[in-house]
Amino acid sequence: MEPKRPSIPLQVQAFRRRRWRMRWLWVVAAGLGALLLIWLGSRSPGEPMQQAPAPVVAAQVAGPPWQIGNPEGHFTLTLYADLECPFCREYFPLLKRWVGDNADVTLQWHHLPLPAHEPAASIEARLAECAAESGGHAAFWHAVEWVYAHTRSDGQGVPDGVRYPESTPAVEQCMASERPDAVIRAQAVEATKGGVTATPSLRLQDRQTGQAILLQGPIEGDALLSAMDMLAAEDSVAPPTTEMPADVVGDMPR
Template structure:
């Protein structure tokens, strides 16, 4: 039996050379990927700068009229009010609670500053409109509540030197413009043409039947429910939108 020839060890250099020849395509590929990632990162900021800023949600700021409650509810309740009217100031928190307890109603505001309460009434209406123009529906109602909490009413206006806490450059620019004044005047003229002669007054509109009822004065909760029932009973095919007298009385939740 012949002895087995001894194995000859492979030179270390040759082994390393062979391994390096197998790895170089992967090294090149990794380098290309790295360069690609660096290029993408370097170009990302310039692309983002060229994009237009994201617009504010129209669902948040669309208006006026400014609303609270369920915008898809069957009934729309329009409140004609004056921010210097003491009866409006007393009535508003009650009406807000009633709307919050009735999921099928949306409350919307319509300005009707009375001549006897000027110029304070229009100045406060401009503040509410500009707050809403800047920050939407919730900001409008927040401004209304702030005015009612601080005004001396009956045309005396806000205390001297009192500053609205959410006043900012955007609101100030709006106040310096003619936009809010034109809107307030148009709403007041529309209310007068529609037969509104006092504040607060309400117009309840049934979006399903097309019927509406004008309710003068601070209307209590049971009266509003009765008006809703009456409007719901009307035939929208034979009766277009009309105004009907209110002669129902109830109790507003307090």
């Protein structure tokens, strides 16, 4: 008959179970620590720790002047225009199409609201500037096209009740401020000092030489190409700015 084993007190049994659980936890922690050391050792010495992506900050809209066409083009063509000018309204889509067909030209807008067309001309110019303040260059030209499509011209403005469909709270806030007025006034003063008194007028500048030609009146595409050739000629002796009336260079067909 085997001798009877002494019974282990309950307190001792509980103590042994706690010790076993503690050992198991230490084993798991040691294993995780070893895996972490192996992962860190496998990284390149200069490899940075992954971080949460930085928040995207919207780039500020560049402008005015607002441009369309090739921004790196050889020539810059400045259009001095009034949004209530009926001749500008007829000429603008033709000029825009011509610029789109000539990769060496960028077109930029220059406000010149005429006193006879006020206050509608400045109100519409403010709308275009405020649209561009929020949406950039494309928004500016879209607003210009919308105004020319809806205005009655000659200072009559857009019919009552017709609202710009792309208006937003930001555009309306801009319209209530004085920001667009400062731009419009500055451009009008600059145009007058530069000898521009009528709309539409064009200033064609060779960006490489700095020479420019002021063209008064709606100018046809072939005449613009001739002016570009003249500015680009190596033996050109034209002064920095030359004024050429429309009847010399050529009129845009009506």
